[in-house]
Amino acid sequence: MTLSADEAARFAALLEEHQESLVTTWTEHVASTLRGRLSHAELQRQNSELRRGFRQALAGSAQDLAGEPAAELRAQLAELSATRARQGFTATETAVSIFSFKDAVLTTIDAASGGDAIALRDYVAFSSFVDEAALFTFDSYVRVREELIADQAEQLLELSTPVVKLWEGVVAVPLVGTLDSARAQVVMERLLQTLVDTGSPYAIIDITGVPAVDTQVAQHVLKTVVAARLMGADCIISGIRPQIAQTIVALGIEFGDIATKASLADALRYVLAKAGQTKQKRREL
Amino acid sequence: MSEQGQRIEVATDQDVVRVRQLVRTLAVAVKLSLVDQTKLVTAASELARNTLVYGGGGSVEVAPVDNGRRKGIRIVFSDQGPGIADLDLAFTDGYTSGGGLGLGLSGARRLVDEFDIVTAVGEGTTITVTKWCR
Numbered sequence: 001m002t003l004s005a006d007e008a009a010r011f012a013a014l015l016e017e018h019q020e021s022l023v024t025t026w027t028e029h030v031a032s033t034l035r036g037r038l039s040h041a042e043l044q045r046q047n048s049e050l051r052r053g054f055r056q057a058l059a060g061s062a063q064d065l066a067g068e069p070a071a072e073l074r075a076q077l078a079e080l081s082a083t084r085a086r087q088g089f090t091a092t093e094t095a096v097s098i099f100s101f102k103d104a105v106l107t108t109i110d111a112a113s114g115g116d117a118i119a120l121r122d123y124v125a126f127s128s129f130v131d132e133a134a135l136f137t138f139d140s141y142v143r144v145r146e147e148l149i150a151d152q153a154e155q156l157l158e159l160s161t162p163v164v165k166l167w168e169g170v171v172a173v174p175l176v177g178t179l180d181s182a183r184a185q186v187v188m189e190r191l192l193q194t195l196v197d198t199g200s201p202y203a204i205i206d207i208t209g210v211p212a213v214d215t216q217v218a219q220h221v222l223k224t225v226v227a228a229r230l231m232g233a234d235c236i237i238s239g240i241r242p243q244i245a246q247t248i249v250a251l252g253i254e255f256g257d258i259a260t261k262a263s264l265a266d267a268l269r270y271v272l273a274k275a276g277q278t279k280q281k282r283r284e285l
Numbered sequence: 286m287s288e289q290g291q292r293i294e295v296a297t298d299q300d301v302v303r304v305r306q307l308v309r310t311l312a313v314a315v316k317l318s319l320v321d322q323t324k325l326v327t328a329a330s331e332l333a334r335n336t337l338v339y340g341g342g343g344s345v346e347v348a349p350v351d352n353g354r355r356k357g358i359r360i361v362f363s364d365q366g367p368g369i370a371d372l373d374l375a376f377t378d379g380y381t382s383g384g385g386l387g388l389g390l391s392g393a394r395r396l397v398d399e400f401d402i403v404t405a406v407g408e409g410t411t412i413t414v415t416k417w418c419r
């Protein structure tokens with residue numbers, strides 16, 4: 001249901017004329033649903049801005065929330081959703097803050113017009129406008145939450161990329177999950193830093209936890225190996241399960257002279273044997 | 286495509302991950318062997334990334350198929366991107382126009398049982414692959 005130009009104009013006037021009582025009633029409604037988690041003054045300020053936004057949209061003869069006259073209002077609603085999402089309010093609480101504007105408006109109409117027919121018809125049209133606004137808030141809220149979750153996942157990801165010192169002179173980095181470019185970058189930086197910090201001559205990159213090794217993953221691993229080599233470390237790739245080995249071969253990926261082992265234990269054994277040989281040689285010299 | 290087919294719009298890296306997950310789930314459901322699951326998921330990863338990177342985004346449809354004798358999975362990758370002018374070149378191992386390893390197209394073709402490509406310059410690219418249960 002869209003607002004006619006008349007309805008919009010009448011409502012804009014109503015929102016202007018009764019602005020104080022509207023904002024006060026509305027703030028009381030919202031405050032009771034949020035139970036003190038936002039200060040009264042803060043809510044009063046938000047609602048008074050939103051009232052201005054609604055009025056402006058209607059005064060510009062907004063027929064619905066989608067059009068140009070309501071652009072400013074949409075921005076306000078999106079902003080409110082983002083703030084509430086960050087403050088930890090639920091999507092419902094956020095949408096209800098807007099829905100309750102209708103209650104405030106109804107209370108005001110009742111008091112002002114004694115409920116005459118035109119006022120009520122206007123109200124019905126206006127109320128679907130507010131519904132749209134509330135649903136819009138709900139959607140923006142969800143979008144912001146998803147972004148927040150993605151951010152948190154990213155932080156988790158960084159935490160979940162440990163580079164461990166496996167043995168004296170041997171560091172290992174277990175790769176887990178999907179290795180996208182951002183993640184690959186983090187892994188490489190961590191590994192190189194650890195090589196510097198520990199002065200280790202050996203690094204094992206373990207891919208047991210990577211479900212599919214495609215050319216992008218392979219390219220990231222190869223780059224990491226090259227960078228580690230530039231720092232003087234020898235790299236071994238471990239955790240190549242049979243199905244991964246067959247897939248890598250069919251894809252045509254070549255790891256060149258990089259040592260590859262089936263398990264982390266194999267890789268460690270290989271490194272220790274190699275380190276032993278080097279010591280042996282040194283002794284013989 | 287069959288009724289149980291599922292479609293994913295590919296516009297971000299995250300969508301490529303979703304394609305991989307969907308292919309894995311359906312491949313497990315039709316009981317592809319672990320090796321064949323891995324091969325198909327990897328091929329899908331390559332082709333979906335090409336759809337994203339070179340095709341400028343597009344869609345991927347994954348569906349179980351049954352030819353009466355065997356079950357399998359069919360995947361269709363389509364984009365309305367620039368198309369591929371020189372197919373022989375694009376399928377050459379190591380050829381890349383974008384700093385990749387240049388093994389995605391050729392490698393994916395080796396990883397599946399059936400591979401079909403329709404492409405036209407300025408119109409886009411559609412690749413259909415099928416992997417059958419052994």
Ligand SMILES: Nc1ncnc2c1ncn2[C@@H]1O[C@H](COP(=O)(O)OP(=O)(O)O)[C@@H](O)[C@H]1O
Nearest residue numbers: 335339340375381382385386387388389390410
């Ligand atoms: N969907 C597509 N649309 C246009 N060009 C493509 C598409 N897929 C592949 N290509 C071209 O084929 C080349 C080879 O692709 P691929 O073997 O996957 O290697 P890479 O992704 O490493 O470049 C790409 O560099 C690109 O030029």
Ligand SMILES: [Mg+2]
Nearest residue numbers: 331335385389
């Ligand atoms: Mg590719």
